[in-house]
Amino acid sequence: MNSPSSNDDLDRLRALPKAEVHLHLEGCFEPSVIEQWAKSEGVVLPRPREDLLKFSGLADFLGFLDLACGLASTRERLAELSYGLSRRLAESGTGYADVIINPTHWHSWQGRLREMLDAIDAGFTAAEQDGLPAVGLCISLLRTQSADAAIELVSSLVSLRYPRVVALSVDGNEATAGRTGPRFAEAFRRAGDAGLRRTVHAGESSGPEGVWDAIDLLGADRIDHGVRAIEDASLLATLAERAIPLGICPTSNIALGVYPSIQEHPIERLRAAGVLVSVNTDDPALLSTSLVREYQLCRSTFGWSDEITKAVARTSIESSFATDDVKSKLLDALTGW
Ligand SMILES: [Zn+2]
Numbered sequence: 001m002n003s004p005s006s007n008d009d010l011d012r013l014r015a016l017p018k019a020e021v022h023l024h025l026e027g028c029f030e031p032s033v034i035e036q037w038a039k040s041e042g043v044v045l046p047r048p049r050e051d052l053l054k055f056s057g058l059a060d061f062l063g064f065l066d067l068a069c070g071l072a073s074t075r076e077r078l079a080e081l082s083y084g085l086s087r088r089l090a091e092s093g094t095g096y097a098d099v100i101i102n103p104t105h106w107h108s109w110q111g112r113l114r115e116m117l118d119a120i121d122a123g124f125t126a127a128e129q130d131g132l133p134a135v136g137l138c139i140s141l142l143r144t145q146s147a148d149a150a151i152e153l154v155s156s157l158v159s160l161r162y163p164r165v166v167a168l169s170v171d172g173n174e175a176t177a178g179r180t181g182p183r184f185a186e187a188f189r190r191a192g193d194a195g196l197r198r199t200v201h202a203g204e205s206s207g208p209e210g211v212w213d214a215i216d217l218l219g220a221d222r223i224d225h226g227v228r229a230i231e232d233a234s235l236l237a238t239l240a241e242r243a244i245p246l247g248i249c250p251t252s253n254i255a256l257g258v259y260p261s262i263q264e265h266p267i268e269r270l271r272a273a274g275v276l277v278s279v280n281t282d283d284p285a286l287l288s289t290s291l292v293r294e295y296q297l298c299r300s301t302f303g304w305s306d307e308i309t310k311a312v313a314r315t316s317i318e319s320s321f322a323t324d325d326v327k328s329k330l331l332d333a334l335t336g337w
Contacts, residue, residue: 018291082127101137102142103140113153143176198220201223204228246278253265268302
């Protein structure tokens, strides 16, 4: 990892023009920031800072998420968190990101969607003014929400028409929520009619059937994860033919036990089957990874050449919900890499 050649590779990968399309604001809490916020609120952390992200299981992880989102209760803190995410993007040489945010996690902002978006927007706007990368927001439903709650969120988004909001998303555990495609079909239809793009977590905690529902019922422009499509040849053909891209997060899939090791991860088999794939981090702070590390991991495991690396970076840019202007600048820069 620390040999001179791998450091050269990291520097080259940092210089690779690319976008990130599968990244959660909730996955960008830095332990030092959480410690500082907790201290000023008189909140005792469950364990010391250096062990804060060593989760003992899903319940422990969700408990941490509750604590962290609860501490981000002011406009200043939410802006600070957003700015920190932009700095993280710049450190990996990421030119643009679609950032997912799920309002159900942010208890202190319930019923105040506009104020919450204003606080997040303030952080990203300040970052862009300081030369950090541009960001679009994908507002996410939770898998366990009702059809009515989903439609209510979409109605709010449609009436707000918030410029930074580019897409409707859905995330959460499909293994516990069961099949929810039919429940959210109407909300996604309305979002599409209103000009929002659509991105859907599927084929991670669900099998190929979750990806089929994302395509057939939710009109997904992009699938978050989608890795278990590898189990269904006709789904692979459909994804390839219709050029529906997958936003894949290798380290996240290993950490959550979807695959036992990176060697068994299907990203290369999906790519070789003609499916458009991009490399992403999901929850970089919580998983202690970065976008350049994820690219390096794929290159060292699957022997990706520079040409393949460029093709994956191209997919990341083309499958993002960035403006045409941002996309064409990044694509031009990619040609010269
Ligand atoms: Zn995710």
